Amino acid sequence: xxxxxxxxxxxxxxxxxxxxxxxxxxxxxxxxxxxxxxxxxxxxxxxxxxxxxxxxxxxxxxxxxxxxxxxxxxxxxxxxxxxxxxxxxxxxxxxxxxxxxxxxxxxxxxxxxxxxxxxxxxxxxxx
Amino acid sequence: xxxxxxxxxxxxxxxxxxxxxxxxxxxxxxxxxxxxxxxxxxxxxxxxxxxxxxxxxxxxxxxxxxxxxxxxxxxxxxxxxxxxxxxxxxxxxxxxxxxxxxxxxxxxxxxxxxxxxxxxxxxxxxxxxxxxxxxxxxxxxxxxxxxxxxxxxxxxxxxxxxxxxxxxxxxxxxxxxxxxxxxxxxxxxxxxxxxxxxxxxxxxxxxxxxxxxxxxxxxxxxxxxxxxxxxxxxxxxxxxxxxxxxxxxxxxxxxxxxxxxxxxxxxxxxxxxxxxxxxxxxxxxxxxxxxxxxxxxxxxxxxxxxxxxxxxxxxxxxxxxxxxxxxxxxxxxxxxxxxxxxxxxxxxxxxxxxxxxxxxxxxxxxxxxxxxxxxxxxxxxxxxxxxxxxxxxxxxxxxxxxxxxxxxxxxxxxxxxxx
Numbered sequence: 001x002x003x004x005x006x007x008x009x010x011x012x013x014x015x016x017x018x019x020x021x022x023x024x025x026x027x028x029x030x031x032x033x034x035x036x037x038x039x040x041x042x043x044x045x046x047x048x049x050x051x052x053x054x055x056x057x058x059x060x061x062x063x064x065x066x067x068x069x070x071x072x073x074x075x076x077x078x079x080x081x082x083x084x085x086x087x088x089x090x091x092x093x094x095x096x097x098x099x100x101x102x103x104x105x106x107x108x109x110x111x112x113x114x115x116x117x118x119x120x121x122x123x124x125x126x127x
Numbered sequence: 128x129x130x131x132x133x134x135x136x137x138x139x140x141x142x143x144x145x146x147x148x149x150x151x152x153x154x155x156x157x158x159x160x161x162x163x164x165x166x167x168x169x170x171x172x173x174x175x176x177x178x179x180x181x182x183x184x185x186x187x188x189x190x191x192x193x194x195x196x197x198x199x200x201x202x203x204x205x206x207x208x209x210x211x212x213x214x215x216x217x218x219x220x221x222x223x224x225x226x227x228x229x230x231x232x233x234x235x236x237x238x239x240x241x242x243x244x245x246x247x248x249x250x251x252x253x254x255x256x257x258x259x260x261x262x263x264x265x266x267x268x269x270x271x272x273x274x275x276x277x278x279x280x281x282x283x284x285x286x287x288x289x290x291x292x293x294x295x296x297x298x299x300x301x302x303x304x305x306x307x308x309x310x311x312x313x314x315x316x317x318x319x320x321x322x323x324x325x326x327x328x329x330x331x332x333x334x335x336x337x338x339x340x341x342x343x344x345x346x347x348x349x350x351x352x353x354x355x356x357x358x359x360x361x362x363x364x365x366x367x368x369x370x371x372x373x374x375x376x377x378x379x380x381x382x383x384x385x386x387x388x389x390x391x392x393x394x395x396x397x398x399x400x401x402x403x404x405x406x407x408x409x410x411x412x413x414x415x416x417x418x419x420x421x422x423x424x425x426x427x428x429x430x431x432x433x434x435x436x437x438x439x440x441x442x443x444x445x446x447x448x449x450x451x452x453x454x455x456x457x458x459x460x461x462x463x464x465x466x467x468x469x470x471x472x473x474x475x476x477x478x479x480x481x482x483x484x485x486x487x488x489x490x491x492x493x494x495x496x497x498x499x500x501x502x503x504x505x506x507x508x509x510x511x512x513x514x515x516x517x518x519x520x521x522x523x524x525x526x527x528x529x530x531x532x533x534x535x536x537x538x539x540x541x542x543x544x545x546x
Contacts, residue, residue, distance in 0.1 A: 013320055019327035022336040086319040088423075089312075089375060091539065106423065108319040108359045112330050 005123055006030040008049035010040030010066065011084070012058045016107070020053070023112045029119075037061030041069050048075060051119055054101075056085040056092065064092075067099040080122055084115070186211070194295035199227055202281070202288055216272070216296055218264040227290070235261040235269070250287055253280045259297060271301040305373065312369040315362045322362065326355040353398070360430060364499045367427065368482070371506055378511060378538040380419045385460055385531065386411035386450055388422065392429040393448070396437060403442045412451040415460060419534045424507050431500035432464045432527055438493050440468035440524075458533040459513070463526055470521040479517075480505040488521065504529075511535040 007029045011017045014035075021031045032047055034040035037054070038061040044052060052070075054063035061069075063083055070076035082103040083096045093104050103118055119125075189195050195213030200206040209224040217233055219225065227246065234242040238260045249256045259273040276292015329352040332340065340348060370376040393409055400407040418425075436446040444467040453459045471479055475486045483498040490496070508515050512532045519525035 013324055015324035016320075016327055019324065019331040022331045023327075023334060026334060026336050086316060086323065088377070089370070093377075093379065094539070108323045108326070109363070109423065109426075112327055 004028065004030050005051065005125065006032060006047065006049040007119065008032040008034065008040060008044055008047070008052045010034045010037065010052060010054040010058070010063065012036065012055060020112060020115075023116065027116055035059075037063055037066035037069075041066050044070060044076060044079065045073055049079070050123055052079060052081045053084050053115075053119075054081055055107075056083060056087055056096075064095060064099050067096070067101055071100050082115075082118070082122075084110075192295065193297075194293045196291075196293050197224065197276075198289060198291040199224070200289045201286065206289075213294055216264070216270075216294065217262075218266040218268065220265050233262040233264070233272075235263055237261070249278055249290070253278050253284075253287075259301075270296055270298040273297045308369045308372045311365055312373070315366045315369070318362050319359065322355055322359050326352060326359065329355060349398070356395070360434070361497060363427060364431075364497060364503055367424075367503050367507075368499055371503070376507075376510070376538070378421045378424065378535055380421055380535040380537050382417050382419055383422050383425070385418050385420070385425065385462075386415055388426055389429050389448065389450060389462070392426060392433055396430075396433050399434070400437050400446065403437065403440070403444075405437060405440055405443070406445040407437075407448075408445070409448040410450070414452055415450065416452075416533060418460065418531065420511070420531065421535055424511075425531070428504050428507060428529070428531075429462075431504050432462075432529070435500060436464050436466035436468065436525075436527075438496070439489055440466045444468060444524075453530070459530045460533070462529040462531060464529075465524065465526040467524040470523055470525055471517070471519040472521050476517075476519065480515075510538075 007024055009017055009020055009024070009031060011020070011033070012035050017033050017035075021033060024031045032043055032049055034043045036058050040052070040054060041061065043049075054066060056063040063085070067081050067083075070079060070081065077100075081101050082105065083101045084105050084107045085092075086106060086108050088104075088106055096104050102122065105115060105118075107115075189210060189212040193216075195210045195216055197209050197213060198207055207224045214221070221229070231239075231242055231246055242258070242260050245258050249258070255275070255277045257273065257275045259271060261269065262272045263269055273295045274292060275295070276290055278287050279289045279291075280286065281288045329348050331337070332348045333345065333352065367376065389409060389411070393407060397407060433446070433448070440446060446467075447463075447465045449461075449463045449465075451461050453461055469488050469492060471486050472488060475484075478484045479486060480501050482502040484502075485496055485498040505515050508529065508531075512535075514530045515527060517525055517527045
């Protein structure tokens with residue numbers, strides 16, 4: 001389907017990926033997954049998803065570094081990235097904004113329903 | 128000045144007194160500081176020897192316990208003293224005991240205001256006190272000190288006649304405490320990852336991603352969701368308490384609709400109220416402006432007040448929330464949360480905002496609360512310029528009244544203060 005939007009989920013916690021992936025698919029999204037920032041970066045640059053959801057703390061490369069790397073790429077400089085993490089201490093929220101993330105969610109406090117509503121709003125897909 | 132006989136008696140009782148702790152040692156030191164001169168001039172060799180031994184033991188006790196003793200005598204300043212251990216602790220340049228003002232100047236700059244306020248209270252409150260603050264010695268050594276003492280007022284009961292006590296170096300204690308708080312913070316963060324997975328997997332099942340659930344399966348999964356979200360709320364409380372104690376609580380204001388936020392919190396807790404057949408009503412004044420507030424913190428305030436109201440209201444009761452605008456000129460929103468619950472016993476009412484305190488009837492009804500909720504609500508409201516009060520009658524119910532400022536001031540995370 002030409003208008004099916006693709007979401008890349010970059011997250012190392014397998015059960016969370018499973019849950020989010022299932023729900024996104026159920027909502028009609030194409031879902032790509034990656035377990036590290038490095039894998040996420042590679043997948044993004046090849047597959048050009050419409051939206052990226054990224055955790056912060058991951059092996060090999062964290063979410064912030066991934067966003068910064070993406071912003072150096074001709075295609076990647078504009079792709080919307082939402083941070084989904086359980087960390088909000090220190091200056092990490094401000095750093096994520098500076099790196100170019102468009103939303104910052106504390107995932108433990110969010111229902112997936114609300115995350116999906118934000119994705120739809122950001123992609124101009126209001127139901 | 129004490130009589131020699133009294134000193135001898137004190138000397139013989141010294142070991143026992145020392146075991147009894149700092150306050151008693153303090154009384155002894157006062158006696159000894161005055162008595163030493165008497166014995167040197169009038170006393171016998173026997174007493175002098177005992178006094179010397181006592182002085183030596185006091186010195187050792189002070190060194191072992193990292194404390195020193197002081198007296199500020201406002202009627203007869205010549206009587207004021209600092210024991211050598213205090214001069215050593217503050218590495219001071221003073222030859223005579225510093226005045227209270229000079230002493231308070233040892234407080235770290237960030238502590239000055241708080242310490243000055245506390246001292247003002249001490250000066251007008253007779254009896255014992257305790258004050259802990261971060262200080263810097265004359266040579267620049269950073270430490271935490273605790274002043275424990277008592278204020279004796281003049282006969283007319285107004286100004287202090289004397290303030291005496293002990294000052295203890297509690298740096299190590301504070302470091303251990305901070306390490307514990309940091310551990311709680313770290314452990315709480317780690318707990319949130321698996322809790323998120325549980326919560327999301329349950330939500331996925333509820334949405335039917337693995338096929339439609341039967342009624343009893345839905346009930347089970349709803350219970351898993353509910354348990355996970357209660358656990359996440361507890362972890363968030365722990366995290367916020369540790370942020371407050373480490374002084375790293377960030378306030379990130381954004382524009383928000385307080386009524387909408389309260390409505391979503393009510394939706395989340397509706398099933399808990401339904402399960403107890405508690406009616407849950409919310410009215411929101413139509414003229415409320417959007418607030419510039421921290422959404423996570425405001426949500427936490429709403430969640431705590433509402434979950435308490437539901438938790439401590441028996442089956443079939445009611446909980447009523449009302450949000451309205453203050454009178455013109457005051458830039459605050461009022462929220463009241465009224466329940467027909469068990470109420471707070473009169474004698475326990477002064478303590479309900481204390482950390483870890485739970486009213487006795489609350490513990491009987493719900494044994495597994497943390498006693499952190501109201502402490503957090505009050506601390507956060509205080510920090511953003513809001514407030515909370517309540518009216519309660521045991522057995523009839525409680526109403527909490529909250530004032531929420533329109534605009535919260537942003538506050539970034541501070542790096543941890545080095546000791």
